[in-house]
Amino acid sequence: xxxxxxxxxxxxxxxxxxxxxxxxxxxxxxxxxxxxxxxxxxxxxxxxxxxxxxxxxxxxxxxxxxxxxxxxxxxxxxxxxxxxxxxxxxxxxxxxxxxxxxxxxxxxxxxxxxxxxxxxxxxxxxxxxxxxxxxxxxxxxxxxxxxxxxxxxxxxxxxxxxxxxxxxxxxxxxxxxxxxxxxxxxxxxxxxxxxxxxxxxxxxxxxxxxxxxxxxxxxxxxxxxxxxxxxxxxxxxxxxxxxxxxxxxxxxxxxxxxxxxxxxxxxxxxxxxxxxxxxxxxxxxxxxxxxxxxxxxxxxxxxxxxxxxxxxxxxxxxxxxxxxxxxxxxxxxxxxxxxxxxxxxxxxxxxxxxxxxxx
Numbered sequence: 001x002x003x004x005x006x007x008x009x010x011x012x013x014x015x016x017x018x019x020x021x022x023x024x025x026x027x028x029x030x031x032x033x034x035x036x037x038x039x040x041x042x043x044x045x046x047x048x049x050x051x052x053x054x055x056x057x058x059x060x061x062x063x064x065x066x067x068x069x070x071x072x073x074x075x076x077x078x079x080x081x082x083x084x085x086x087x088x089x090x091x092x093x094x095x096x097x098x099x100x101x102x103x104x105x106x107x108x109x110x111x112x113x114x115x116x117x118x119x120x121x122x123x124x125x126x127x128x129x130x131x132x133x134x135x136x137x138x139x140x141x142x143x144x145x146x147x148x149x150x151x152x153x154x155x156x157x158x159x160x161x162x163x164x165x166x167x168x169x170x171x172x173x174x175x176x177x178x179x180x181x182x183x184x185x186x187x188x189x190x191x192x193x194x195x196x197x198x199x200x201x202x203x204x205x206x207x208x209x210x211x212x213x214x215x216x217x218x219x220x221x222x223x224x225x226x227x228x229x230x231x232x233x234x235x236x237x238x239x240x241x242x243x244x245x246x247x248x249x250x251x252x253x254x255x256x257x258x259x260x261x262x263x264x265x266x267x268x269x270x271x272x273x274x275x276x277x278x279x280x281x282x283x284x285x286x287x288x289x290x291x292x293x294x295x296x297x298x299x300x301x302x303x304x305x306x307x308x309x310x311x312x313x314x315x316x317x318x319x320x321x322x323x324x325x326x327x328x329x330x331x332x333x334x335x336x337x338x339x340x341x342x343x344x345x346x347x348x349x350x351x352x353x354x355x356x357x358x359x
Contacts, residue, residue: 003035003096003100004029004094005093005097005347006340006343006344007132008031008097009090009093010073010075011027012027012064012089012093013073013080013082013083013085014072014082017064017065017084018065018066018068018069018070021045021115023259024064024065025041025045025047025064025115028064028092029041031096031211037049042126044115044126045114045115045116045123046113046114046115046126046127047112047113048110048111048113049099049110050102050110051060051099051102051103051104052104052105052107052108052109052358055083055107055108056106056108056133056134056135056358057109057110057133057134058107058109058110058134058135058357059112059131059133059135059137060095060098060099060110060136060139060350061111061113061124061136061138061139061305061306061309062088062092062095062113062114062117062138062139063096063114063115063305064115064148065114065116065118065119066083066084066087066088066089067087067118069083070083070173070317071083071334075340077321078339078340078341079337079338079339080337080339080343081335083261083336085167085337085338086141086331087140087321087323087331087336088140088141090141090319090321090338090342090343090346091141091318091319091320092113092139093343094139094319094343094347094350095139095319096111097109097347098152098347098351098353099111101347102354102355102358102359103359104354104358105358105359106359107143107357109354109358110131110133112127112131114127114305115208116303117304120271121271121272121305122272123308124272124308125272125308126357128307128308128309133309133313135283135313135357136185136309136310136313136314137285137289137317138241138305138306138315138317138318138356139317139318139319140302140317141319141321141331142295142317143322144295144299144319144320144342144345144346144349145293145295145296145297145298146286146289146293146295146296146297147298147300147316147318148278148281148298148299148316149202149278149300149301149308150274150301150302150307150317151205151206151232151233151234151276152231152234152237152238152239152273152274152276152277152303152306153233153241153265153273153303154230154231154239154242154267155230155231155233155235155267155268155273156231156243156264156265156266156267157266157267158183158226158246158263158264159224159225159259159262159265160176160179160180160183160224160226160227160261161223161224161260161261161262162175162176162224162259162261163175164222165220165221166219166221167218167219167221168219173259174221174260175221175306177214177215177221177225179225179254179258179262180189180212180214180227181228181256181333182253182345183250183262184209184227185253186250186253186254187207187209187227187229191205191244193206194249195207195237195241196234196235199235199276199278202234202276202299203277205230206230206232207229207230207231207246208230208231209227209228209229209233210229210230211227211228212228213225213226213227218329226304228267233275233276233278235278237264238275239273239275243265243266243356246264247263247264248257248260250264274303274308275307275308276302276307277306277310277311277315278310279310279316283314284357285316285353286314288356289349289353290299292352292356293318293349301323301324302331318346318350319346320338320339320342320343320345320346321338321339321343
């Protein structure tokens with residue numbers, strides 16, 4: 001079977017996968033079967049296919065889900081627009097093309113495509129127990145740069161509890177809304193006073209309040225109010241360690257000596273959060289991909305599933321397209337696009353890398 005990268009990319013971008021990935025998964029499985037392979041769909045919805053045997057074992061990973069809303073496919077010459085054009089159906093098309101072109105003679109090549117990178121990330125987390133490899137290439141829009149690191153990410157809430165009652169009678173020191181000021185000041189100072197510090201590759205962590213909630217009536221003090229936050233972490237911080245450290249910090253800054261209680265909870269604590277990771281830039285996988293691409297070696301600018309694999313083996317993020325350009329956001333935006341020539345170039349770079357490592 002001859003794989004037409006432009007046709008597959010067009011079909012993929014035309015296939016909505018922001019609410020249900022079933023149709024997109026069928027397209028991928030059908031393409032693999034048409035190439036004579038026997039892909040597996042595991043109980044988490046991951047699509048897996050392998051070629052070759054023995055070591056080294058390289059894994060190609062990306063995801064088939066997209067963010068809402070769906071944006072219709074359009075092509076204007078070299079420019080393809082539509083939801084998933086660069087995040088991540090462009091990288092998927094490049095990874096798939098390279099996977100189909102290369103027949104390992106000195107190792108194993110596995111394609112591992114996840115269904116829920118934009119939501120729960122249970123697919124990638126489950127692959128940690130299923131896969132053991134010597135290297136992972138994770139497809140995301142990197143402008144053909146080789147990304148060796150990414151900050152972790154988690155989300156949570158800070159709840160401030162006080163005394164509810166009539167606005168005319170509850171004292172200020174028991175009003176949880178007044179506690180917001182202390183909490184926000186504490187969030188601003190957290191990393192300087194208690195955070196993990198700057199990472200040599202990833203730089204500084206980032207803690208951002210994003211939503212404020214509380215109160216039901218203008219003449220009534222609420223029993224509690226809440227701040228939602230986004231955390232971008234650097235090693236060695238994890239979502240769980242951050243939650244515990246932030247809660248202890250806020251208890252000293254807000255609760256100690258006051259009539260207010262503060263607690264920190266992670267949103268969706270029963271699902272995995274992407275972990276921060278850093279791969280040694282001297283790793284053979286990094287060096288080989290850098291030579292083939294000619295791109296820069298740098299950190300990736302967004303959360304990624306790569307952190308789930310990096311504890312096992314050297315892991316890089318690579319692919320066509322950009323997260324943002326001079327006009328603003330591209331990935332996840334209404335104007336999402338990718339240059340088809342870059343998708344094809346990414347496939348060529350990946351093929352050259354795989355030929356060097358597993359053939």
